[in-house]
Each structure stands twice: as C-alpha cells, then as structure tokens.
Amino acid sequence: MNTLGEDARNHGTAVGLSVDQITINGGKPLRGRIELKGAKNLVTKAMVAAVLGETPSVLKDVPNISDVRIVRGLLEVHGVRVVEGLEEGELIFDPSNVESAHFADIDAHAGSSRIPILFCGPLLHRLGEAFIPDLGGCRIGDRPIDFHLEVLRKFGAIVEKLPSGIRMSAPNGLKGAKVELPYPSVGATEQVLLTAVRAEGITELKGAAIEPEIMDLINILQKMGAIITVDTDRVIRIEGVERLDGYTHRALFDRNEAASWASAALATDGDIFVGGARQSEMLTFLNVFRKVGGQFEIHDDGIRFWHPGTPLNPVFIETDVHPGFMTDWQQPLVVALTQAHGVSIVHETVYEQRFGFVDALVEMGAEIQVHKDCLGGQACRFGQRNFQHSAIISGPRKLHGADIEVPDLRGGFSHLIAALSAEGPSTVSNVGIIARGYENFIGKLQQLGADFVLEG
Ligand SMILES: CC(=O)N[C@H]1[C@@H](OP(=O)(O)OP(=O)(O)OC[C@H]2O[C@@H](n3ccc(=O)[nH]c3=O)[C@H](O)[C@@H]2O)O[C@H](CO)[C@@H](O)[C@@H]1O
Ligand SMILES: C=C(OP(=O)(O)O)C(=O)O
Numbered sequence: 001m002n003t004l005g006e007d008a009r010n011h012g013t014a015v016g017l018s019v020d021q022i023t024i025n026g027g028k029p030l031r032g033r034i035e036l037k038g039a040k041n042l043v044t045k046a047m048v049a050a051v052l053g054e055t056p057s058v059l060k061d062v063p064n065i066s067d068v069r070i071v072r073g074l075l076e077v078h079g080v081r082v083v084e085g086l087e088e089g090e091l092i093f094d095p096s097n098v099e100s101a102h103f104a105d106i107d108a109h110a111g112s113s114r115i116p117i118l119f120c121g122p123l124l125h126r127l128g129e130a131f132i133p134d135l136g137g138c139r140i141g142d143r144p145i146d147f148h149l150e151v152l153r154k155f156g157a158i159v160e161k162l163p164s165g166i167r168m169s170a171p172n173g174l175k176g177a178k179v180e181l182p183y184p185s186v187g188a189t190e191q192v193l194l195t196a197v198r199a200e201g202i203t204e205l206k207g208a209a210i211e212p213e214i215m216d217l218i219n220i221l222q223k224m225g226a227i228i229t230v231d232t233d234r235v236i237r238i239e240g241v242e243r244l245d246g247y248t249h250r251a252l253f254d255r256n257e258a259a260s261w262a263s264a265a266l267a268t269d270g271d272i273f274v275g276g277a278r279q280s281e282m283l284t285f286l287n288v289f290r291k292v293g294g295q296f297e298i299h300d301d302g303i304r305f306w307h308p309g310t311p312l313n314p315v316f317i318e319t320d321v322h323p324g325f326m327t328d329w330q331q332p333l334v335v336a337l338t339q340a341h342g343v344s345i346v347h348e349t350v351y352e353q354r355f356g357f358v359d360a361l362v363e364m365g366a367e368i369q370v371h372k373d374c375l376g377g378q379a380c381r382f383g384q385r386n387f388q389h390s391a392i393i394s395g396p397r398k399l400h401g402a403d404i405e406v407p408d409l410r411g412g413f414s415h416l417i418a419a420l421s422a423e424g425p426s427t428v429s430n431v432g433i434i435a436r437g438y439e440n441f442i443g444k445l446q447q448l449g450a451d452f453v454l455e456g
Helices: 004-014 040-052 066-077 115-127 146-154 186-196 212-224 255-267 280-292 327-337 358-363 409-421 431-436 441-447
Strands: 021-025 031-035 057-060 081-084 091-094 129-133 158-162 165-169 178-180 202-206 227-230 235-239 248-250 271-275 295-299 302-306 316-318 342-347 367-371 390-395 403-405 425-429 452-455
Touching (some): 021 409, 031 441, 040 066, 066 115, 066 431, 115 129, 115 186, 186 212, 212 227, 212 248, 255 280, 255 302, 255 327, 255 409, 280 295, 280 302, 327 358, 327 409, 358 403, 409 431, 409 441
Parallel strands (some): 403 425
Antiparallel strands (some): 021 425, 021 452, 081 091, 129 165, 158 165, 342 390
C-alpha cells in the first residue's frame, strides 16, 4: 500500500505535474476564466463501456487527470487499444482484441481509483471471467462493495474473494434480474447498467441513483444499441441485447469541478467564469450558492460566479444523492462558509468520514466543530454509529497561512482555497492527489492570478 505522499506523487506525475507541494501567498482574489472538460465521474465509466462494443468508440472532452490515466492503463491491460484523436481531449478505444489479451499485469494497474469494479459486467460478457484488484478512491469512509457483489450474483456471476482481489466467473452467461438497491449508490447503479445491457432478458432496477453522470452513461449505452427506460421513481428497466457497437460522445461537463471553482470565487472575494458549466445539472448547488449570498450569471458557454462584496450568509446544508446537494460539493464550500456571518451547519449523509479536512482549516483559524449527531435535519444512516458526520461552522473567522497536507481529492481542493483566501503564506503538500480529478489545476490557478510557487 502506498503512503499518502507516494500516492499523491504518483497521481501528479501521471499527468505531468512534477511537484508535490505548493506555497501560496493568500489574500488575493481569484479572477478570470477557466474551461471545464468532461466529468471525472462520467468519463471513467464511459471508458469502461467501450469494452462492451464490437466496434471502436470515440469519447470527447476527456480531461487529463490521473483517474483517466489509471482507467486507460486498465483498458490497455485488457487488450483495448487506446489512441488520441485529432481534437484535444479526444480518445479512441478499439476493443477488438479484448478476447486475446492476457491481463496478468492487472494488479499493477489498479492504482487508486474505484473504477476496476465496474469492469466486471463487460469482462464477464466478453471473457466469461474477471479479476478485480483492491480498489482505491478517496478515503472518506469505509466504501464497501457489497451492493456490487450482490448485484453481480443476481445476474448469475460466481464471486470468489481471494487475498489479492476478487475473481468472478459466469459459466452459464449473465441473465437479466430484479434488483433493489438498499441505498441509491452511484457505483452499484452503474454496475447494473453495464452488466444488464448485454445480459439475457429484462432487468428491473429499483432504488437507482439518478445523478446526471448516470444519465449521460445511459445516453452512451443507448448510442451503443442498448434499450433502457428511466422512470421518475428511481426505477430503471433494461432489455438486454445481443450486440452493442461503439459510440461517439462528448462527455458531460464536470459539475463537481464547476462547484469547486465557484466556491473558490466566493472564498477569495473573487470572480470566476467557469466555461462549459451548465445550469440544469447544477440547480441544487446554485440555490445554495445564492442563499450564501454568492452571485452568478448563466451564459450560453458557462456560468460566472462571484463574491457579492457584502457579508455572506450562513446556511444549513444536508448532502444527499441527486437531486440533493452533492457530497463532493461540501468540502470546497465549507471554506467559503468560514467567512459567512453566523453559524452554518453541514450534515454529511453520504459518507461517514468526510470531515477529516477541517482539522487543517481549524489550524488556519476557522471555527469548526464536528459532531456525531445528525444536526439540523433528518436522522441518517450514520446517526447511531459514532461517526463525526455533522459540522458546525461559525464565522466569519480570518484565516491565516499554515503548513497543511492534502487528505483526499475534494479536501485537497478545499485546502487550496483556504490557502488562497488566508492571510500570509501557506505550504500545501501532497497536491498530486488533486490531479485525480482537477485537470491542470496549477495552470488554472495561474490563469486566475493566484500568487504561488511550486516545490518538488
Ligand atoms: C468515481 C465516482 O463516480 N465517484 C462518485 C461516486 O462514488 P461511489 O459510486 O463510490 O459512491 P456510492 O454512491 O456507491 O456510495 C454512496 C454510499 O453508498 C455506500 N455503498 C456503496 C456501494 C456498496 O456496495 N455499498 C455501500 O454501502 C457507500 O459506502 C456510501 O456511503 O458517487 C459518490 C456519491 O455521489 C461521489 O461522492 C463520488 O465522487
Ligand atoms: C469521492 C470522490 O471520488 P472517488 O469516488 O473517485 O473517490 C470525489 O470525486 O470526490
């Protein structure tokens, strides 16, 4: 297992980031325009979907982030030829050699992403077997895969847990199934979709997640030849088909990156135009942003976010599955809430341990207490289980520079924002982890006028 530092360096290096730490002279508003590419949480799944096609697929707006690099490596190990297209950010996947690939090397390619588990359905269809190494992803809770394994068993897969990972086989092929998820898990919903599209017969999924990235994956699968119906009550029906072809698709924009830069504009008294952001996938975020006092303007080619110049308001936020307030938006926004006049509450109901990042903010002068009770709203799955999953943020508190270490992807971005809004210099280490999900974040900070130096 990598140490956090090695992990961070590996992510950074994978996308050409040769530094591990950044010293920021805070207190300067971020101003300017940046451009988004496709969503990390869609692009990586779209890449897996390419394995299901009999012909090549073309994906546009693929960001240069380390999670994409990891999935590209996995595809190559499985015999998918991946080449860059003519347009910047375009990748072409040719899956015609999947059957003849030898994937002894797979463990080395697992990296620290959660995507390997989604290869199960496509590989079982094509090869009758799959091997899944240990998964990575952000350390923000236990992150079990019980729903995934249960779903695969329902389709007829035989699941064997080995010390090195999970081996699966489907000697009799995969058959459509009736599935009900205990919680609308994004990954488990994608698992059902990627398995059911080529399973024999009809699959009915109840309790599905309906995040925009899932809807875009459904768009892709439909382009490939799948038959998928989405009802309004979290029920998805899939009629299995015998053959799928490749797709050509421009990935949905990264709404999590958009929300992160919006929070950066608010926390630094700045004004950022986020090119490529769209209103409809961000409705819930925009409502909260407005309640805090943030200003925004919707344009055809993006959304402009800026600080109002007057005091920010405290808010109550409960993170939730879509269409609720996305958990990945919480960490960057908390930094802006340290500057609101009054007491804000954030109740995290999706992950049990997503407040590790606040220790650094407290060291920088923020007043934040974390509690194990479900504060402010409804009781959630974590209320009785001693997890510190609610936060009380009292503001405004002046942040001052400090030496801080990035704990995870969104926590890392929130640390960058804190350093940018603090008075005096801060050194933020392990910044490579941020490259898991933010393309060229150093270049974007430069474009927005941030004052920093990079260190090796
Ligand atoms: C690569 C990707 O798309 N990551 C996103 C995806 O993660 P991911 O797909 O891993 O998240 P899930 O929606 O599956 O997880 C939500 C909750 O369900 C629980 N759970 C999940 C699966 C399972 O088998 N058993 C189980 O108990 C998890 O521990 C968590 O408490 O959705 C999350 C929720 O919107 C986002 O924060 C992540 O950015
Ligand atoms: C939790 C996240 O990602 P992952 O599921 O890839 O760890 C995230 O994007 O904030």
